[in-house]
Amino acid sequence: DTGVSQDPRHKITKRGQNVTFRCDPISEHNRLYWYRQTLGQGPEFLTYFQNEAQLEKSRLLSDRFSAERPKGSFSTLEIQRTEQGDSAMYLCASSLELSFAEKLFFGSGTQLSVL
């Protein structure tokens, strides 16, 4: 499979627990993005990496959220002390950065439900 892979597909957790999601991008892609999407809304930017460097993190993002991309390959997104408002679809996307012509390809997402 040469697409973007995300794991798990679904996660149910209790409020206050920590959760971690994984994303494996398309192998030759050097950029990796995390978005969050709630029902009826478009994907909301969270953060992105170029290789292993985290270039930007949304200023709307709580300090409870952290992302890593060790060695510039897969990435993890961790949410600490989850809240019910964190319930959403977490989407990972990757691209081969080509200046303004960059095209993102999305994984299937991780659906998080916080009870």
Added chain:
Amino acid sequence: QKEVEQNSGPLSVPEGAIASLNCTYSDRGSQSFFWYRQYSGKSPELIMSIYSNGDKEDGRFTAQLNKASQYVSLLIRDSQPSDSATYLCAVNTDKLIFGTGTRLQVFP
């Protein structure tokens, strides 16, 4: 003002008609524009990209860009029930910013 604005719909069109989806954006420096299709419960799928003013056609899809008016549109000709989905407009500033999407319903 939101960076990328779309009418949330739903936009209902009969099968075989032309569906017209619109999007406006706020950053005049934006250089690239994309349309993604998202079926319910699925992730967004890229269907069109456009970088210069004018029209770009790909099969039944035509993207239109007017940078002076900060306006992007997507036309779907000969709409099919399988085109029923949410269509997301995305604009590349220094990262890809999405609109809220327009839900399209094509009825037989």
